[in-house]
Amino acid sequence: MTHVSRRSFLETGGRAAAIGALAGVWRPSVVGAAAVPAAGAADWTRFGYDLHNTRFNRNEKTLGPREVARLKPKWTFDTIDGWPIQSTPTVIGDTLFFGAGGHYYSLDSASGRMNWSFDTGIGGEWLANWLLPGTRSSAHYHEGRIYFGTGLCNVHCLDAANGREIWKTAIESRKEMMASMMFSPVVYNGNVVVGYSGSMAEIVCMHAETGAVRWRFRVVKDVPEKYQTGGASMWTSAAIDEQQNAVFNVTGNAKAFSGPTLYANSLIAHDIDTGELLWAYQAHPQDIHDLDFCAHPMVFDAVSPQRSRGDVRRCVGAGNKANFVCLNRHTGEMFWKASLNAPSANSGPLICATAVAYNRVYIQTANPTSRPTLGLSAALNAYTGDVEWLTANEGLQASPIAVANGVMYQGLVNPAKIQALDAETGQQLWEYDMRSAVRGGMTIANGALYASNGEGGGWQGQKTPYPHSIHCFTVDGK
C-alpha cells in the first residue's frame, strides 16, 4: 500500500465503501472497521507541529503566498456539546483529531465527517466553570495512538483508529487542588511529558506504553507541600532537544512566596529519562504580577546575520507576558530578550502565539494596557532578537499562530478573524471573518488550513446562537 494511492482512493470513493473494498486487499487486522491513519505528505502531528514546538510546517508545499488569496471554506464541523474550541487540530493524512468541551474527536480531514468521538468524562458541575473543565489540550499523534489531557487533569491515550482508550492516568484528582490540564503532551522516546495548572503545578513524565508515572517535578519547591499551594501553572506544551535528551518546559507565576519561588515563571530543562534538572532560567523571581510564561518553549538553531562560518546559536526561546527570551539551550544563559509590550497580566504572546521559521521568531503580542489597546504581529531575527518586520493588528489576539511555506497564519479575538500574512514582509495576504473569537491554534497540513472559533475570556458557559466549529479552508474550497 502506498499512502498516495490510499488517500486518493478515499477521496474519490465514500469512506465506508472504500474500507469495505480494501478490507479484502489489505491485512484485515490493520484495516478492520477503521484503520490507523496513513501519513500524509505534510502532516501536523502535535500542538507545536514537531518536537521542537516550532509551529512551522516545513513540509507544506501546496499553500503559499500566491495561493492563500484563493482560500475558501471547504467544510465545517460543529462540536457536539456546543463548546468553544481552544486546541490546535492534529492532522495525519486523511484524519484530523481535536478536543473541545467534553469530547475528543476524529474527523475525516477531507470531508469533516466524524469518524468517532470520545467522551472525556467532563460534564455536570465541571461544565459550569470556564477555567477548569473543557479540553484545551492538543493531541500528540504517535504510532497509531493519540495522547491528550483534559480539564479534569487526566491524560488519555487512545487508539487513533477507533477512539478506544488504551490507558488513562489521573495526574491530580484532588478537587480542592483545582488541577486542570490545558497542556498538550509531548511524546518522545517512550515518554509522555505533561504539566498542569492549579494550586500546585508539576511536570510529570509517564511511560508511553502504560501511562505509569516515571517522575514528577513539583515546580515551586520553596513552598512546603503541606500548604497545598505554590502555583507556577503550566499552560502550554513541552519541547524536546533530542541531542541533549532534554525536555523544556515553561511555568507561570507563583501563588505563595516562602522563598525565591524557584522554579516559577521559569524556562526549565530536564533530562527526559531521569527527571534530572539540567538548568532553569527564572524571568521574574517572586513574581506577584502574574507575568506567566504563556507561550511554549521552542527549540531552534539561529544563524548569525553576518553568516560567519559556524556561528550558530543553539537556542531555546519562549514568551512570557513581559518579553520573549532566547537562551542557550545547553546552559540556560541568555542570548537575547525582546519586549514588544508593556508587561501586564494580559499582555504578551498570549496562548502560545509564537512560531519559529526562516531564522525568525514570529510573535504576536497583546498590549491591552495601551490606549487604544494594541495587538502586534512581528518577526524577530532569531539570532539577535531585532525586529525584522512589525505590523499592528485590528484587535487583540490569543491563539497559537502557524507558519508554512512563506505564510504566517494568525487568528484575532475581536474582530474575530483569521488572517494570512506574508512571512517575509508581514503584508496581509488574506483574511476571513469568523463567527466568534479565534482561540484555537492554526493548523496547516496537506494543502489545507484548519482553524476554529471559540470565545473570549468573558464566556462562562452560556449557550451561543452560533456553533463552535472546526473550519477547513482550501484553495477555491476544493
Place this chain on the structure above:
Amino acid sequence: MGRLSRRELLAAAGAGVLALPRVGLAQAAVVRVGLAYPRGQYFFDPAGVWIPHGGTVRWEFAFSGGVGALMGVSVTAFHPANENHELRIPAAAKPFDSGPMNKAASGFIRFEHVFDEEGTYDYFSLTHESIGMVGRVVVGRPGGPGEQPPGYGARDGRAPMFPASAVILNACPSQQIVEKKTIPYPRDLVVRPYPYGETR
C-alpha cells in the same frame, strides 16, 4: 467575657471612655484576607485592629467568581512554635495558627480566634510574609513582646523578619490602633517595582 472585665478595661483606658469601641462583645472584628490588588499585593485589611479584652477577630477570605486556586494563605501568630518565628504575642497567650486557609465549603474561608490575654499580637501568613502579608491585633491595652522592634528575635536565632513585613508592622503603631480602632492596609508602602526582578 463578663462586664466586669470590660469596665475594668475602660477604667484603665481612662480617656478612652470617649472612644468607646465600636466592636460589640458578641460580634467579631473582621479582617479581610485579600488575594491581590492589581499590583500583586497580598494583604490583611485592616492591617491593624483593636478589640476589647476577650474579643474575637474573624478573618474572611473570598474567592473571586467561584474560581481560584489555593494560595495557602494562613493566619499565624508570631511565636517560636510557629516555624521558629520571634515571639510577638503576650507571653501568656497561646500561639494560634489557622493553617493553610484552603478548604472553602461556601466559597468563603473563615478563621476566628478569641483573644483572652491583653496585649499586642502580631501575625503573618506562612506563605506570603516575604511580601508583607502581616497584621496586628491590639487586645485592650497594648503591651508585651509585640512592642519590640520587628526583627528583634534574629539575635536569638529566630526566623528573620522580612523587610516588607517590618514595613507593615511599623506602619501599625499600637497606640494609633487603640485610638483609631483600625488601620487600613497601607498598600502604598510595599509596592514592588513592576515587573519585579526584571533587568533591562
